[in-house]
Amino acid sequence: MIAGFYTLSASSIPLDTFPKKITRKLPKYPHVPVSLVGRLAIDRKYQGQQCGSHLVVDALWRSCTTSEQVIGIYAVVVEAKSKGVLPFYERLGFVQFQDNPLRLFIPIKTAREALRRLLPDAPRQAGI
Numbered sequence: 269m270i271a272g273f274y275t276l277s278a279s280s281i282p283l284d285t286f287p288k289k290i291t292r293k294l295p296k297y298p299h300v301p302v303s304l305v306g307r308l309a310i311d312r313k314y315q316g317q318q319c320g321s322h323l324v325v326d327a328l329w330r331s332c333t334t335s336e337q338v339i340g341i342y343a344v345v346v347e348a349k350s351k352g353v354l355p356f357y358e359r360l361g362f363v364q365f366q367d368n369p370l371r372l373f374i375p376i377k378t379a380r381e382a383l384r385r386l387l388p389d390a391p392r393q394a395g396i
């Protein structure tokens with residue numbers, strides 16, 4: 269039985285698509301390294317039971333630990349399937365890119381702070 273799934277991959281986003289207040293603080297390379305949640309779906313039978321939220325939190329956890337221990341990642345990016353699903357991501361702290369309203373991001377720093385609130389007992393060496 270599969271209740272849901274998501275994909276997580278390494279990706280990069282053009283620097284100038286991030287808000288100016290963020291790019292001011294980033295190195296001036298043309299692309300910013302990110303992790304990308306490409307697909308996310310929950311079986312109808314299990315929707316509305318926080319499964320989707322848990323999978324996104326799992327993606328944030330993996331991205332934070334990877335960023336801490338393996339390779340630099342500035343943000344986690346998601347591709348929303350439709351406008352209707354935007355509030356699902358926004359309530360988790362994601363913000364829209366100005367040039368593509370169906371693409372959202374959360375800086376790793378913000379994700380780490382959110383995880384500290386959600387998972388107060390998580391081991392510090394995991395990067396959160």
Ligand SMILES: CC(C)(COP(=O)(O)OP(=O)(O)OC[C@H]1O[C@@H](n2cnc3c(N)ncnc32)[C@H](O)[C@@H]1OP(=O)(O)O)[C@@H](O)C(=O)NCCC(=O)NCCS
Nearest residue numbers: 308309310315316317318319320321348349352353355356
């Ligand atoms: C969108 C989806 C991943 C959400 O997963 P889920 O397990 O049903 O969502 P959760 O139970 O974790 O929902 C958490 C909160 O987000 C809200 N939410 C869930 N789906 C939403 C949607 N499509 N639009 C707006 N809010 C939504 C819920 O009401 C809930 O709010 P609450 O905690 O205040 O009650 C799931 O419904 C799904 O797979 N839908 C079909 C495929 C799809 O649209 N995928 C989108 C990937 S871009």
